[in-house]
Amino acid sequence: MKTAVIGGTGFVGTRLVERLRSTGHETTSHGRSTGLDLLTGAGLPDALRSVDVVVLTIDAPSFDAAASPFFRSTTQNLLDAAGRAGVGHIVLLSIVGIDRVPGVDYYTAKISQEDLVRSGPIPSSVVRATQFMEFVEPIMSWTSDGDVVRLPTTRLQPIAVDDAVGTLADVATGTPVNGIVDVAGPDVFPLDELGRITLRARGDERTVVVDESAGLFGAVPETAIIAPPGARIGAVHYTVWLTSGPPVS
Secondary structure, eight states: OEEEEETTTSHHHHHHHHHHHHTTOEEEEESGGGTOBTTTTBTHHHHHTTOSEEEEOOOOSOSSTTHHHHHHHHHHHHHHHHHHHTOOEEEEEEETTGGGOTTOHHHHHHHHHHHHHHHSSSOEEEEEEOOBGGGHHHHHHHTEETTEEEEOOOEEOOBOHHHHHHHHHHHHTSOOOSSEEEEEOSOOEEHHHHHHHHHHHHTOOOEEEEOTTOTGGGGSOTTTTSOOTTOEEOSOOHHHHHHHSOOOO
16 A cells, blocks of 8 residues: 655654654655645646555645635645545544634634545545644744733643654554544643643743633634544643653744
8 A cells, every 4th residue: 555645744744654654654755845736736646646545734824814725725636636546545634623613714724625525536534633732832932922921721632743643644554434533632731721831841931821812722712622522542641741852943
């Protein structure tokens, strides 16, 4: 079985390519740096030649309303090319809870991407992951001002990217589920508490202030993006990851 990871040069994709290759699976990696342009379709025929499974891990260039046309165009181009190439399984990386947050442009865009994949003629699997542990500090940077970090109390269930990649690899090498697989970290935190835990672990003396309107997650209902019953649960706890994982700048 041959797998092509579209977005294989990105944060998740590089790890997935390494995981699949390390377990003996023939895997190719594709992105802009390899000559693939999903907006125009350039490079798709070569990327999908003799491929059995495609894993799509690309991200949009922005979190605003522009994400919707980007995901629609790139995903439709991929699906059309995959159909012509005879691909037998499409796996899409998505986000837990996005169908419960209608007011966020980026989540709406991801839903439209999911709909395209799930309604197409190619058997598919959607892997929804919660927020990556590696992104907690960047999330905090969105609403930092001097010595203060403003964060809402929205619940997050952060997952280590390697745990999410493990689920992606399992799904990609298995039978299409023609549905959704949720995967999340083992612990749920209010985002403001997560911020305080992170700052203490980093020796950062900034203060976290609760602001329910702050940042992207200020528009998210309190428990909307934690894992539903039946989700796969990763092994790595955030407090353990903080002491062993490098900070992400």
